[in-house]
Every structure is written in C-alpha cells, then in structure tokens.
Amino acid sequence: MKRRKLDLAQVPANIGKGADDRYQVATPLRALLNKVFPDHWSFLLGEIALFSFIVLLLSGVFLTLFFDPSMREVTYDGPYTALRGVEMSAAYESSLRLSFEVRGGLFMRQMHHWAALLFMASIVVHMARVFFTGAFRKPREANWTIGIILFLLGFFAGFTGYSLPDDGLSGTGLRIASAIMLSIPVVGTWLSAAVFGGEYPGELIIGRFYIAHVLLIPGGLLALISVHLGLVFKQKHTQWPGPMRTNDNVVGERMFPRYALKQGGFFMAVFGTVALLAGLFQINPIWLFGPYLASAVSSASQPDWYVMFMDGLVRLMPAWQIDFPIGDGYVLPPLFWPAVVGLGALFTLPMLYPTIEARRLKDTKSHHILQRPRDAPERTGVGAMAFTFFMIATISGANDVIADKFHISLNAMTWAGRIGLVILPPLAYVISVRICLGLQQHDREVLAHGVETGIIRRLPDGRFEEVHQPLGPVDEHGHPLPLDYAGWVVPKKMNRVGALGPAIKGFFFPIEKPAEAPVSPAVPPVSGSTREEIISGR
Amino acid sequence: MTVTHEGSHGHGGHGSGSGTKPVDVNDPKLSRFDIVREGARRDDIEIVTYESQFEGRNSKAEKRVVRNISLLFIISGLAALAFVVFFIVWPWKFELGHTLSDYYTPILGITLGISLFALGFAILAWAKKLLPHEVSIQDRHNQPSSDEDRLITGQTMAYLVDELGVQRRPLLKGAIALGMAPLGLAAAAPLIGGLIENPHKGDEPMMYHTGFDPVPQDGKLVHLTREDGSPVRPEDVSVGGQITVFPGIPGGASNKYADSPTLLVHLREQDAAEARAASETDKVNKGFMHGNYVAYSKICTHAGCPASLYEQQTNRLLCPCHQSQFLITDNARPIFGPASRRLPMLPLELDDEGYFVAASDYREAIGPDFWERP
Numbered sequence: 001m002k003r004r005k006l007d008l009a010q011v012p013a014n015i016g017k018g019a020d021d022r023y024q025v026a027t028p029l030r031a032l033l034n035k036v037f038p039d040h041w042s043f044l045l046g047e048i049a050l051f052s053f054i055v056l057l058l059s060g061v062f063l064t065l066f067f068d069p070s071m072r073e074v075t076y077d078g079p080y081t082a083l084r085g086v087e088m089s090a091a092y093e094s095s096l097r098l099s100f101e102v103r104g105g106l107f108m109r110q111m112h113h114w115a116a117l118l119f120m121a122s123i124v125v126h127m128a129r130v131f132f133t134g135a136f137r138k139p140r141e142a143n144w145t146i147g148i149i150l151f152l153l154g155f156f157a158g159f160t161g162y163s164l165p166d167d168g169l170s171g172t173g174l175r176i177a178s179a180i181m182l183s184i185p186v187v188g189t190w191l192s193a194a195v196f197g198g199e200y201p202g203e204l205i206i207g208r209f210y211i212a213h214v215l216l217i218p219g220g221l222l223a224l225i226s227v228h229l230g231l232v233f234k235q236k237h238t239q240w241p242g243p244m245r246t247n248d249n250v251v252g253e254r255m256f257p258r259y260a261l262k263q264g265g266f267f268m269a270v271f272g273t274v275a276l277l278a279g280l281f282q283i284n285p286i287w288l289f290g291p292y293l294a295s296a297v298s299s300a301s302q303p304d305w306y307v308m309f310m311d312g313l314v315r316l317m318p319a320w321q322i323d324f325p326i327g328d329g330y331v332l333p334p335l336f337w338p339a340v341v342g343l344g345a346l347f348t349l350p351m352l353y354p355t356i357e358a359r360r361l362k363d364t365k366s367h368h369i370l371q372r373p374r375d376a377p378e379r380t381g382v383g384a385m386a387f388t389f390f391m392i393a394t395i396s397g398a399n400d401v402i403a404d405k406f407h408i409s410l411n412a413m414t415w416a417g418r419i420g421l422v423i424l425p426p427l428a429y430v431i432s433v434r435i436c437l438g439l440q441q442h443d444r445e446v447l448a449h450g451v452e453t454g455i456i457r458r459l460p461d462g463r464f465e466e467v468h469q470p471l472g473p474v475d476e477h478g479h480p481l482p483l484d485y486a487g488w489v490v491p492k493k494m495n496r497v498g499a500l501g502p503a504i505k506g507f508f509f510p511i512e513k514p515a516e517a518p519v520s521p522a523v524p525p526v527s528g529s530t531r532e533e534i535i536s537g538r
Numbered sequence: 539m540t541v542t543h544e545g546s547h548g549h550g551g552h553g554s555g556s557g558t559k560p561v562d563v564n565d566p567k568l569s570r571f572d573i574v575r576e577g578a579r580r581d582d583i584e585i586v587t588y589e590s591q592f593e594g595r596n597s598k599a600e601k602r603v604v605r606n607i608s609l610l611f612i613i614s615g616l617a618a619l620a621f622v623v624f625f626i627v628w629p630w631k632f633e634l635g636h637t638l639s640d641y642y643t644p645i646l647g648i649t650l651g652i653s654l655f656a657l658g659f660a661i662l663a664w665a666k667k668l669l670p671h672e673v674s675i676q677d678r679h680n681q682p683s684s685d686e687d688r689l690i691t692g693q694t695m696a697y698l699v700d701e702l703g704v705q706r707r708p709l710l711k712g713a714i715a716l717g718m719a720p721l722g723l724a725a726a727a728p729l730i731g732g733l734i735e736n737p738h739k740g741d742e743p744m745m746y747h748t749g750f751d752p753v754p755q756d757g758k759l760v761h762l763t764r765e766d767g768s769p770v771r772p773e774d775v776s777v778g779g780q781i782t783v784f785p786g787i788p789g790g791a792s793n794k795y796a797d798s799p800t801l802l803v804h805l806r807e808q809d810a811a812e813a814r815a816a817s818e819t820d821k822v823n824k825g826f827m828h829g830n831y832v833a834y835s836k837i838c839t840h841a842g843c844p845a846s847l848y849e850q851q852t853n854r855l856l857c858p859c860h861q862s863q864f865l866i867t868d869n870a871r872p873i874f875g876p877a878s879r880r881l882p883m884l885p886l887e888l889d890d891e892g893y894f895v896a897a898s899d900y901r902e903a904i905g906p907d908f909w910e911r912p
Contacts, residue, residue, distance in 0.1 A: 194735055328912035
C-alpha cells in the first residue's frame with residue numbers, strides 16, 4: 001500500500017477548503033476579518049465591563065464548587081478560632097471554609113468581588129461616555145435601553161451575590177430588602193412573603209438567591225450582552241468627527257490583526273488589574289462580621305458602592321408617612337419613595353431620555369458621528385445634574401462614616417445631603433451649561449483669530465497686542481480667514497500646531513532626543529529648518 | 539510592506555473601496571497584500587494608509603522593540619510559573635496570629651497580576667509597535683432598504699395575515715382568545731401559585747405576632763432571656779444600662795424569631811419618671827413599664843435593622859443603618875431620620891421567682907411598616 005504523503009504546508013488550505021465546502025464561510029469570514037473599527041480610548045470603557053464579566057464567570061464557576069447554599073444550622077469547627085463553636089448557617093460556614101480551607105479560595109473570592117465592583121463601575125463610566133457624546137441617538141436607542149437594563153441586572157446580580165455568604169452584613173442587606181418589599185402599597189406583605197417563603201427570614205431565601213445569582217441573572221446578562229454587542233456589530237461603531245470621517249463611513253483599523261490583538265492585550269491588562277486588586281486589597285472579610293443575627297449590627301454597615309446611592313436616598317428621605325384613614329387604616333411608609341419610586345425613576349428616566357431629546361430637537365436623522373459634550377450644552381447639563389444627584393446620594397450612603405471620621409454631626413450630614421440633593425443638581429446644570437458655552441466660544445475665537453502665542457508686540461503708535469498664529473490661510477492684510485468648526489478639537493497651544501514637535505516615542509526611552517526647548521520665551525522654538533520665526537504680521 | 543495611498547477619499551455614500559480598481563486575483567504577479575486589498579475592496583473598504591512603523595526591514599529600532607516584547611512574554615511566563623510554585627509550596631492554611639500564610643493571597647495576586655499584565659503589555663506592544671500603522675475606510679451601509687424591498691416585505695407579512703384569515707373568521711378569533719388565555723394562565727399558575735404565601739394566615743398572623751406571644755405557650759407568660767436562654771432579673775441590668783433580650787422559648791434567640799429581639803433598658807430615676815409620665819398618657823403603652831424598666835422592640839420600624847446604638851446621656855436610640863433616632867423617654871418616638879413610627883413597647887411584669895416576663899405580646903406591629911398595618 002502506498003503511504004500518503006502529508007504535506008504540512010497544504011494542511012491549512014485543505015482545512016479551509018473543507019470548511020467552505022460544508023459551511024460556505026469564505027465570504028462572511030472575509031467580511032469579518034476586514035471589518036473596520038474606529039479607535040478612541042473612550043470606546044474601550046465598555047470593553048472593561050465585558051472583560052470583567054468574563055472574569056466574573058470564570059471565578060464564579062470556581063466558587064460554586066465549594067459553596068453550600070443552605071440555611072441549615074451547623075456549628076463551626078474550622079481553623080478560625082474566633083468563631084469556633086458558633087452556630088451558623090451552612091452557607092456562612094461554607095463561605096468561611098472557602099476563605100480559609102480551600103487552597104486559593106480566598107483569592108478567587110476576592111477576585112470575584114473585585115471584578116463585580118469593576119463591572120459595575122465600568123458600566124457607569126461607559127454609560128456616561130455614551131450619554132455625553134450623544135452616542136445613544138438614533139439608530140442606537142435600543143442599545144442604550146439594553147445598557148440600562150444591563151446595569152439593573154448587574155445591580156441585582158451584585159445584591160444577590162453579596163447576600164449569599166449569610167454573614168452579619170449581608171443579612172442586614174436582606175432585612176432592608178424585605179422592608180423595601182413591605183413598603184409597596186397593597187401587595188407589599190404578599191410580595192415579601194412570596195420571596196422569603198413566609199416570615200422573614202425563613203429558610204428558603206439563600207437557596208432562591210443562589211439560583212438567581214448563578215443561573216437566572218447571569219443568563220439574562222449573557223443574553224443581553226450578546227444582543228448589545230450584536231447591535232454594535234450590525235450598526236457599526238460611532239466615530240468622532242475628523243478628517244475623512246463622514247456620517248456614512250467608518251474610519252479606523254480592520255479588525256484583524258491589529259484591532260483584535262489590541263483587544264486581547266487589553267483583556268489581559270483588565271484581568272491583571274483584577275488579580276492585583278484581589279491579591280493586595282482585602283474585600284468583604286466575612287469572618288469579621290460573624291453569622292447573621294437579627295439582633296446584631298455594627299455601625300458603618302455599607303453596601304457595595306453601586307447600591308450606596310439607594311441607601312443614601314433612603315437615609316435622606318424625611319419621615320413623611322401617608323395615612324389612609326379608611327376602615328382600619330392603611331399606611332404608605334416613607335421608605336417607599338426613595339427605594340421603590342426612586343430606583344424606578346433612576347432607571348426609567350434615562351431610558352426615556354433619547355426619545356425626549358429627539359422630540360425636543362425634532363431630530364429624526366440617524367447619527368453616527370459623535371458630539372463633543374460642549375457642543376450639546378443642555379444634554380451635558382442634564383448629565384451633570386444626574387451625576388451630581390447620584391454622587392450626593394452615594395456620599396450620603398456613607399454619611400455615618402464621614403461624620404465619624406471627620407467629627408461632623410451625623411444630623412448635620414443628613415441635612416447637608418437633603419439640602420444638597422435639591423440645590424446642587426440644578427446648580428450643576430447651570431454651571432456646566434455655562435462652561436460648555438464658554439468652551440464653544442473659545443473654540444470659535446481661536447478659529448477666527450488663530451492660536452494665542454503669548455508673544456506681546458508693541459505697535460508704532462504705542463499700543464500692545466498679542467501675536468496670533470492663524471490656523472488657516474490669511475487675507476492680504478495678514479488677518480486669518482475665519483474657519484468653520486468641524487466638531488473636533490481645536491488646537492489652542494502652539495505645541496499643538498507643531499511649534500515644539502513631540503519626540504518620537506521609543507519603548508522605554510525616546511528613540512529620538514526631543515527638540516531642545518527655547519532658552520528664552522522670547523525666542524520662538526525652532527526644530528528643523530522648515531519653521532519660520534514668527535515675526536510682525538506686517 | 540509600505541503602502542500609502544492618498545486622495546480619492548473623503549466622500550460619503552457608496553463604495554469607499556471604489557478608490558482602488560478591481561484586480562484579477564488569479565494574476566500570479568499580485569502580491570499577497572494586493573489580494574488582501576482586493577478583498578477589502580469587495581467589502582467596500584479602502585485601505586488608505588498601511589505603513590510599517592520602521593524604516594526598512596530588520597532596522598535597529600525594530601529589533602529592539604522585538605527584544606522588549608520577547609522579554610515581556612518571558613516575564614509573563616516566569617511570573618505564571620512563580621504563581622504555580624507559590625500556589626503549591628507556600629503555607630496557605632489559615633492559622634491564628636501573624637504567620638507566613640498571611641502572605642499567600644497577596645503572593646498569588648502579585649504573581650498572577652504581573653504575569654497577566656506582562657502578557658497584556660506584550661500583546662499591546664506587538665499590536666501598537668510592530669504591526670503597521672493603518673487607516674482604512676469602510677462604507678457604513680446605513681442606507682435603509684429600497685422602497686421596493688420595503689414594499690415587498692410589508693406585503694409578504696400582510697399576505698401571511700390574510701392567509702391565516704383571522705380577520706375574516708371572527709369565530710376563530712374568539713375561540714383563540716377564549717381557548718388560549720387560560721393556557722397562558724396555566725403556564726403562569728405553578729410559578730406564581732407555588733410562591734404565594736398568605737402573610738395573614740392562621741390564628742397568629744406573622745406580621746402581628748412575636749416570640750413573646752403567650753398563646754402558643756399554652757398561656758404561660760414568656761420570660762425575657764439572654765442569648766444563652768437564661769432569664770433576667772431586674773438587678774441584672776445596672777442603672778442607665780441596657781441589654782438585648784429574647785423570648786424564653788426554644789430557639790427564641792435564633793433567626794427563627796427575627797422579629798423578637800427586644801431592648802430592656804433600666805432608666806435612671808429622673809428619666810424613668812419622664813418615661814412613665816409619657817407612657818401613662820398613651821392609650822397603648824399605659825402600664826407597660828415595670829418600675830424604672832422599659833422594653834422596646836429592637837427591630838427598627840424603618841427598614842428592620844436592629845436599632846442598637848443607645849446613647850445614655852440623651853436617652854436616644856440610633857439605628858446604624860439609616861440613622862433613625864428614637865427618644866426612649868417618650869414612647870420611643872422617632873425624632874430624627876427616615877423612621878416615621880415609634881418602636882413598640884413590650885409590657886413588663888415579674889413572675890413569682892422575680893424574673894422578667896412579657897405580660898403579653900407586643901400590641902403594635904413589629905418592624906418595617908407595611909400597607910395594611912392598622
């Protein structure tokens with residue numbers, strides 16, 4: 001029998017042929033390899049969320065192998081002596097075992113928690129980027145809505161997650177969650193009884209939260225993230241205005257090899273950040289809090305940062321109880337407003353924003369070019385207002401810690417938060433709108449008159465004036481011809497127009513020595529022979 | 539490979555790739571890049587700039603970058619190896635006190651972090667420093683489908699509806715509504731029905747009863763006990779002091795009776811007189827104090843945290859979760875913060891042996907407020 005010779009060089013070609021015979025992939029694969037992505041650092045914020053989600057899935061699967069989602073009472077008998085002999089739930093006991101008796105378990109637990117914080121943080125920053133640049137406009141309204149739902153799902157994933165260890169802190173969070181459910185008119189007690197399987201806390205809640213945390217919510221996140229990315233892929237990414245860039249094209253790099261490689265490197269950097277955080281910074285030391293007891297709580301009981309705004313709103317709410325004197329009487333507790341209405345509004349208002357803005361501006365066009373925040377002052381103002389509100393609420397979520405550390409009266413902190421929540425957001429709106437208009441005006445000024453050089457010249461009649469470097473052509477008198485604003489950065493310093501060229505960067509040190517700085521500010525910078533000294537415009 | 543191509547760009551609309559002319563890909567004279575560019579052209583992509591960042595192949599600068607990237611890969615590998623070695627050999631079991639095992643998690647974090655960062659930077663440097671700089675323009679293809687296509691698809695969908703003929707056959711419409719709606723309910727029923735619990739069921743509805751209720755104990759009054767179950771005498775609480783007490787029944791201090799933890803306060807003479815005057819004028823709390831002792835539910839009426847910070851000087855009780863403050867000497871009336879309802883008072887008595895018992899259950903609902911609270 002003749003032995004077939006294996007030609008190694010032909011293997012990829014043969015595999016390719018075989019695959020195309022069966023799946024007809026050559027054309028779509030080429031389109032995929034060639035797809036062009038625009039590049040800007042701010043487009044990578046959402047990637048951080050995606051990459052932390054992958055870290056969450058990986059570390060989370062590890063944790064499930066050791067965690068026991070049960071509220072069965074057991075007695076601790078592990079190496080942590082301070083809790084030995086203490087009655088606790090199996091969930092708490094297995095979390096302690098995971099931290100102390102599983103090799104690398106604490107590291108994985110901390111990695112999971114830090115990745116969750118990073119996930120939520122990058123979602124918020126990514127959302128801010130999308131908002132302030134107007135990337136949510138038609139045709140991307142659906143993706144904006146999906147993004148908000150992703151934050152909401154992440155919020156519940158985080159809450160169910162830190163409730164699972166059943167330590168003193170997480171039990172307190174659960175208790176508050178039950179109170180929030182109870183505050184809902186008419187169905188409150190029924191809802192709480194359904195979730196907890198009867199009276200709080202019951203014996204079912206950890207098991208129910210577990211299945212929500214490891215299956216239902218991650219499933220929802222995974223599905224929506226897929227749709228989110230699919231839509232970005234289909235609609236193609238927005239881009240900043242710039243040379244060659246129009247509303248109908250995408251200017252950037254093809255996905256392979258450079259863009260995809262950069263993404264891979266960035267993923268590793270995000271992963272490395274989470275690993276460093278997990279190794280070096282302790283997070284949620286559950287053994288210090290002890291098992292959950294309905295009668296015990298410590299001060300400085302703060303939730304994870306993305307829940308703090310809600311806790312802050314709950315703290316700031318005045319004790320306005322509404323009574324309905326019908327029959328035996330009915331009550332609407334003050335907790336209902338910040339926790340249920342507040343949370344609802346914080347999610348529905350942003351969802352409605354694209355529609356509101358489009359209707360107000362009567363804007364039905366599709367936009368693929370981003371706007372600088374200064375070019376949409378009102379939107380920027382609304383965003384600044386929302387973020388000020390969020391920040392004050394978040395800070396108020398830690399007002400007891402601030403009061404303690406800075407020796408401020410707790411009641412004063414609460415009142416400062418209440419007043420700040422009403423006064424500061426509108427103030428932030430006004431200030432940011434003014435700043436935007438000022439920046440716009442300065443851009444136009446530079447386009448009309450040129451860059452300020454810092455060189456003062458005395459005219460023959462004794463007047464002083466500053467020399468401006470025109471950015472474009474000049475008329476016969478040497479005055480710059482006004483330029484149109486193109487929606488992108490206007491150079492405002494001489495360095496930006498090449499007065500002092502940047503050094504060519506090397507790996508660790510420059511390949512080329514930077515041009516020498518001028519000795520005296522009066523002597524204009526010179527590098528090479530092509531630049532002319534700035535002299536009198538006459 | 540260096541290609542710079544200027545001009546024939548800056549236009550919108552169709553065919554950004556039209557800047558380059560179609561070529562015959564079977565032409566043996568074509569370089570591989572020519573074929574790649576033809577592929578890009580067919581995807582309406584124009585490769586405007588594609589130029590190496592180095593002058594010539596194997597320049598000194600390029601070699602140095604390659605060396606540095608290789609170094610990063612090697613650092614990554616070494617750190618990963620260190621991670622595995624430390625993972626195996628470093629003492630890791632928790633021990634009390636300052637031991638080597640304290641450094642286990644930080645060492646894992648640092649080695650893995652260095653490894654991943656070095657790998658990440660190696661890949662990033664590869665992409666940013668070694669690969670040619672590129673500017674490509676792709677047509678966005680964001681024009682809506684043609685009017686004809688829209689018409690065809692719309693008509694096709696309308697045709698589907700026509701064919702089903704639901705509009706023409708009202709009987710079917712009704713039958714579907716009547717016949718299918720219950721099936722939808724049947725799908726929802728197990729989930730919703732299984733979860734629903736009546737919060738007001740039984741003789742002892744959960745919202746209004748705690749472990750201090752004597753009825754389930756055959757009418758025997760329930761002792762106030764410490765966490766270990768031992769009953770409390772008046773002299774166990776010093777003047778101005780307070781302790782947390784639980785119902786003296788099996789599991790009374792466990793989370794099964796999460797609504798029962800109670801704060802027993804021994805007021806000073808003057809404060810007690812004030813508190814007594816306030817409680818005697820109240821129609822619910824009348825006669826609930828015992829001497830200078832008063833007991834309030836520890837579960838905050840706002841969000842259910844234990845309101846456990848007692849400030850002796852001002853007789854205020856502070857809930858550490860949302861800073862509601864209650865005045866002990868005035869029926870635990872809320873005086874600051876988001877709580878709108880006072881803490882319920884537990885009626886106190888002494889049994890024959892001189893231990894505290896609850897004269898009855900709380901007369902007001904315990905814990906966070908809810909809609910149907912009378």
